[in-house]
Amino acid sequence: MNVLIAIDSFKGAVSSLEAGLSLKSGLSINPDLKLQVCAVSDGGEGSLEVLSQNGIGTYQKMMCKDSFGRDTMVNVLFFEEEDKKCCAIETASMIGIQGQNPTPNTVMTTSSYGLGQLICHLMENQISKIIVFVGGTITTDAGLGALQALGLSLYDEKHELLANHANPLMDFDHFDKEKLQQIQNHLKKIELVVGVDVNAPLYGTYGCSQMYARQKGADEKQIQQMEGHLRKLDEQCDLDLMEPGCGAGGGLAAGLKIIGGDIVPGFDIVKHFIDLTSKVQWSDLIITGEGTINDQTLQGKLPLCMAEMAKKEKKSIIALCGQKNYTDKSLNDWFDGIFSIQPSICSLQEAIQNTKVNLEEIGFQFGKLFKRNHHENRS
Secondary structure (H helix, E strand, C coil), X not given: CEEEEEECCECCCECHHHHHHHHHHHHCCCCCCEEEECCCCCCCCCHHHHHHHCCCCEEEEEEEECCCCCEEEEEEEEEEECCEEEEXXXXXXXXXXXXXXXXXXXXXXXXXXXXXXXXXXXXXXXXXXXXXXXXXXXXXXXXXXXXXXXXXXXXXXXXXXXXXXXXXXXXXXXXXXXXXXXXXXXXXXXXXXXXXXXXXXCCCCCCCCCCCHHHHCCCXXXXXXXXXXXXXXXXXXXXXXXXXXCCCCCXXXXXXXHCXXXXXXXXXXXXXXXXXXXXXXXXXXXXXXXXXXXXXXXHCCHHHHHXXXXXXXXXXXXXXXXXXXXXXXXXXXXXXXXXECCCCCCCHHHHHHCHHHHHHHHHHHHHXXXXXXXXXXXC
């Protein structure tokens, strides 16, 4: 049996490749299995690492501001496409939530300004195409901070200019339309591709504030405040900011769309670069997963993307996770089984520390099961 292991990173614990290799180690108890590990990503944290591990491009360090306005060095992946100089960047590396303990104050003080800075630097380097993987951010500012860095003036309802060292969405009322036009014209020099890790709209029940802002520290009052300002932004743009994906990265995808960005599923970008379709076609069984499988998984997270490919190619698929916590039972329809790797009740810290061991152990158990079934079928 050909088994494709394509698991997303378990945030704070293991990378996609590490997760896959740990599972492979356990499954290797069964010599009848032909195992292939493929590092994957849905466009969120770890996307550049996945491309690099698959032989795409070379890294270069560049400086910009992080979400709190501090200088930080980030990896930019440079590559060529049809003799054109291109690059890929990852918002999680500069304005990411990993390792943070967000509070309501975090919501007020964080901004995507650094991303706009980095785009400016890249344009100075004569880049023809920029891929921005949007996901894993701590910010919910609809990309307005990035637009400030690109030169857009934002105002509150008193027509006072908003500062660029805090979350501009919280006091946003309107922007300078003439200046926006200038920025849009300037950015026509490049192809801006926005790879999103969820298919959320800008606002509403499944939007960036109501669906995701709580995990970034927002309280209920802040969520309602952001909802109102997100609607204002949508009303002032001649674009559909309720398009699936606009809510990714705390609405960052919508901000990039305003300046000409083309929103596409980040998974589709990765899938193209690593030739994932041929790997799925080779397999008889796909094992996917990520740290947590919950209702947000249905918003276009990696396990669902893999399940969609499996369904198209008529392949069996199972999902593994560190935490299994969903109420939408339609998730079960996408998989032949969803399993938590936790052997017993434990703290989050213990779960993180034991991720590799637990992946190897569940692989060992599946390997024994598949071996037994194989022998019974032969007899």
